[in-house]
Amino acid sequence: MSTVKPEREYFLDSIRAYLMLLGVPFHVSLIYSTQKWAVNSTEASLWLTLLNDFIHAFRMQVFFVISGYFSYMLYLRYQPQRFLKVRLERVGIPLLTAIPLITLPQFFMLKAWAPKLANWEHFSPYEKFNNLMWELISHLWFLLVLVVLTTLGMLTFRWLRDQKRLIDYQRVGWGTLTLAVMAWALLWCVFRRVIFMFQPGWLMDGLFSIVVMQTLFYLPFFMLGALTWKHQTLKQLFVRFNPVMCFGAIAVFVLYCVNQRMSSGEGWLYELDALISTLMGLCMLNVCFCFGHKLLNSHSPRIMYLVNASLFIYLVHHPLTLLYGIYVTPHIHNDTLGFFIGLLMVFGLAFLLYEIHQRIPLLRFLFSGKPQNK
Known part of the structure; x- marks a missing residue:
């Protein structure tokens, strides 16, 4: 257990915050993209479809690297049982709070006002349960995955802490790192293909898809973050500009777009998506870290806010975006104008609700998982 509190990594805090906030333009652009969502505009926009694809291609991979970095830091700071309690409170309490206060009302809203669940009365009991699970946790999936990864961290972090230094990380470069992470992604693809061949229904199950498949996909990024804390040479590698990784992100994004439009669900769409998204995550890890370290590595009250x-x-932005899509989008016939009005409305209402909740101690605790100072 370490009692020395390290210097705050402001650029990592900033990147994590911006990645979270990118969820708003991601979902607002989803309304105007070619992707089928709960609500869609009459005509799809090409540039908003590309924007939506770009955000989706890398955002959560980088987020889980940063989560693994800070999680391992806390694991070393506390006793293991204390670490588990602190992390599960900070992740689990907002998760459990959001289900009855956000996603459950959102479910009834979709059931009443959107065509997505129009045939609810004709669903079988399992279909009703599975759709309910998707609606209750799909927006919160990353919190559920963090709960699972944190619990697994009691084993994986202990193994990492006790691991003898068999690898000289001074000599580890992007090539070795990419091969290692892509090897895990390939194993994930084989695992998914076996399930698709013998138990395809599992892949449509909300709980299995998130708890098992998503957790296994993001596990190497989470552990890569922990390794970055333990071996600072990795962090130095990430914050140093690498032209192959940075400009390679453009080529990988082109592959991502081609796969989304040329492949099918019955073919190799999801396996190719996993391989390409893994590579895109590594490329954008270098982009986010190197530019974040140069531009955001200082204390700023606005950034901390x-x-x-x-x-x-x-x-809170998800139900706000759905309400905007249901009631406002049909009245705005220009997709670009609708997108920016949507950003303004959703961000405006979300920050207003944030300020209101800040003034209510119980809500501050429920949505942060942190004990509030008297």
């Missing part, structure tokens, strides 16, 4: 607000904004 966004850091503190980002989780709450992410939790």
Whole structure:
């Protein structure tokens, strides 16, 4: 257990906050993209479809690297049982709070006002349960995955802490790192293909898809973050500009777009998506870290405000975006104008709700998981 509190990594806080806040333009652009969502505009926009694809291609991979970094830091700071309690409170309490206060009302809203659940009465009991699970936790999936990864961290972090230094990380470069992470992604693809061949229904199950498949996909990024804390040479690698990784992100994004439009669900769409998204995550890890370290590695009250607000904004923006899509989108016939009006309305209402909740101690605790000072 370490009792020395390290210097705050402001650029990592900032990147994590911005990645969370990117959830708003991601979901607002989803309305105007070619992707089928709960609500869609009459005509799809090409540039908003590309924007939506770009955000989706890398955002959560980088987020889980940063989560693993800070989680391992806390694991070393506390006793293991104390670490588990602190992390589960900070992740689990907002998760459990958001279900009855956000996603359950959102479910009834979709059931009443959107065509997505129009045939609810004709669903079988399992279909009703599975759709309910998707609606209750799909928006909160990353919190559930963090709960699972934190619990697994009692084993994986202990193994990492006790691991003897068999690898000289001074000699580890992007090539070795990419091969290692891509090897895990390939194993994930094989695992998914076996399930698809013998138990395809599991992949449509909300709980299995998130708890098992998503957790296994993001596990190497989470552990990569922990390794970055333990071996600072990795952090130096990430914050140093690498032209192959940075400009390679453009080529990988082109592959991502091609796969989304040329492949099918019955073919190799999801396996190719996993491989491409893994590579895109590694490329954008270098982009986010190197530019974040140069531009955001200093204390700023405005940035710290966004850091503190980002989780709450992410939790409440989803139903606000759906309401905007249901009631406002049909009256705006220009997709670009609708997108920016949507950003203004959703961000405005979300920050207003954040300020209201800040003044209510119980809500501050429920949406942060942190004990509030008297």
